[in-house]
Amino acid sequence: MADKYGVPFGIEQHEGMASMLVKLKGKAIISLNDLPDIRKIFSGYHIETTDIRYTVGGGKSSDSKEVLIFS
Template identity: 85%
Template sequence: MTRPETLTDIQRAARFYYLQQNAFGARIEGQSFGTATTAPPGLNLLRLEESLSAAHLRLASTFIEHLSWQDCIERYDRPHTLFYMDPPYWQTEGYGVPFGIEQYEQMASMLAKLKGKAIISLNDHPDIRRIFAAYHIETIDIRYTVGGGKGSDAKEVLIFSWDVEAEPAGLF
């Protein structure tokens, strides 16, 4: 196997795209692969150019930054900004980066100082509810499924940095 650090940026991007298209559940860590006789493979090389062109069009006016969430907020916070924040879920694994409880506490503190607005999605956990208790929290029932399996029911929370009751359509 070729070591990723020996590849060019383009080769690494192609490798990543290939692995993501073929991995079970698009997992980055602990990828597993399977085969089936009843479904086509995840990556159709005959439509590769079309898929990449569609991605190009969708991302044409998008900025991609490699910043910490703190630096991103500091750089882009304006009265008209909406941040959608999807940090690692508390007490879960597989993200490949450390994200301790102090990061959620810092996030809650930064929400109070925002010029813009933020929506945070997280798993429904007592620690998360305690940390973000000062904000409007909505509970969402979801079903986690991967690969068409039976799935499992769970709850997530959406945390809003503003008073959605006083300003329900504040985004538009």
């Protein structure tokens, strides 16, 4: 998973975010890459899929999908 973000952020960190989400007193929306492990970790929440276009430094863009996770 870390290669998708350009920094070390593995499955353990995503699981930690899911644990924190349970404890929040307010509402949250999290946007993450649409990956099977992400969907599994956050399966207890409402998830919507959205299209996204990644462009870095005005260069070539690529189309992808992200999930929006609602607490």
